[in-house]
Amino acid sequence: MRIFLPGLCGRATVVPRVVLPVVLLAVCTAVLPLSPAAAGPGPLPAGPSPRAGLRTSAGGGSVTSLPLAGPHRSAAGRALAPRTTGRFELLGVTWDGPAHAFADGTVRIRTRDAATGVWRGWQRLDADGEDGPDTPAAAEGARRAGTAPLWTGPSDGVAVEVTAGPAGPPPGLRVELVDPGRGAESSAARTRPAEPAGGGRRTGDQAPRPEIVTRAGWGADESVRESGFVYTGQVRAVFVHHTATATAYDCADAPRVIRAIYQYHVQSNGWRDIGYNFLVDRCGTVYEGRAGGTDLPVHGAHTLGFNTDSAGVAAIGTYVEDVPPPELLTGLARVSAWKLGLTGRDAAGHVKLVSGSSASRYPAGTTVTFDAVSGHRDGFATECPGAALYPQLPAIRTEAARLQGRVDTPVTP
Known part of the structure; x- marks a missing residue:
């Protein structure tokens, strides 16, 4: 079964239906249609990172990583309807390569309150990549650059607007939806x-x-x-x-x-x-x-x-x-x-x-x-x-x- 998503800056997009939530990203200068991450084994649809998809942690926590395909060009742009997702409480956008690969780009997000169903206003994410390790990649794992994380509180819907800088969108753009869960149980001292x-x-x-x-x-x-x-x-x-x-x-x-x-x-x-x-x-x-x-x-x-x-x-x-x-x-x-x-x-x-x-x-x-x-x-x-x-x-x-x-x-x- 497939879902038809109308109007990405004047263009329609068709994506396969999967168990992961569907998130839309609108760009008027560079359009980045969203491709859902694989829920199980198999090749990832975007970027070299092995961390795409749905990753879980003890205590019910999870991170849903939704890769983006593109870019595609469009002559016109318009508002993009928000979409329902699974529950999350923090989000960010990441990409492959250094932080400056997204220089002068902007990311705006809007989320829906899971308790009230009310959509919050648009918020801009900081894309400066100011935190991070300065050691070789081997010492910190397979690193990706990203926006500062935004705490949203319990949410179940999101809309994202990404506008690329002069260099265009960096490779491997992904939306990260984080559910902290109830926490891992441990016998160690609290x-x-x-x-x-x-x-x-x-x-x-x-x-x-x-x-x-x-x-x-x-x-x-x-x-x-x-x-x-x-x-x-x-x-x-x-x-x-x-x-x-x-x-x-x-x-x-x-x-x-x-x-x-x-x-x-x-x-x-x-x-x-x-x-x-x-x-x-x-x-x-x-x-x-x-x-x-x-x-x-x-x-x-x-x-x-x-x-x-x-x-x-x-x-x-x-x-x-x-x-x-x-x-x-x-x-x-x-x-x-x-x-x-x-x-x-x-x-x-x-x-x-x-x-x-x-x-x-x-x-x-x-x-x-x-x-x-x-x-x-x-x-x-x-x-x-x-x-x-x-x-x-x-x-x-x-x-x-x-x-x-x-x-x-x-x-x-």
Whole structure:
């Protein structure tokens, strides 16, 4: 049986019916008709990545990857009707090749609320590819570039509009629909308890460890990521991010957001694990990110060009206009103070790092001086961690230094 889909910029498209949801992408300058991914074994219809199709994870999570065929030219364009899909809560668009392959392109999406059936307004996805590893591909798996992931909440319908840049659409364009599921079951400890202040720590450098929700605590499916670990040198800097996902969330739902980001980073982008070393929710709860040991210098994929000798800490939410809650700022200060203090680093000090990628703000090999607690935008041309969070970094540094015993006056970030 086949389904007739009317009007892709004045052209009709016929696609085979499969069990996966059908998503339409409209382009008026370059039209990219959607070809559903194979639900089982067999050749993939677009792109070289082996990650296309429906990928599942323990606890009911899944990522549906829908390859795009094309491009085809059309003289006219018009609005494209939204389509019903399976349930998802986060989405993004990925492609083969480097992030700059989609230079000056735009992606807009519209989703339907699964609970109310109401279609939300159009939203634009960030196609800058600002997060990511700067190690060779062999160290991070079969990588793909992609937009920043967008948290939509429970959704069951989507429309996408892709407009290619001057170079045309990159190969292997795919829509990624992520359902975080209920999380994998694990017998491992769900939290790492906080250390009491002054509990045997060295004055002036090592702050007490905050309570940390482990990967088991947020329901990570450990079979999804790469099995090994990659370590860097001593962590000398912390880069603060925001996840650019919804801000007005219930903190009890933060593990769902983290699972969705994890699945997008690994199953859609092809990274070895979630990119961030830690995440902090709006209630100040700290979560373990990339696996390998919270005390150890795990090599992350968070600040392109400066993933070496650093840790990435992401505030869950979008803090461009939304003001970060005090609890979130305190959580960022606590984990930064503890992580830097493990090697005696002053959270209010400075550090020199060497750029590992010319796609960062600085050519590869350039030595750059950073604050020990810096923002993502300090190393990459991005607004991250947001116009509302970035100005709070000086107060976060001061509070982190106080927690290390270097500043006597309490500071509320």
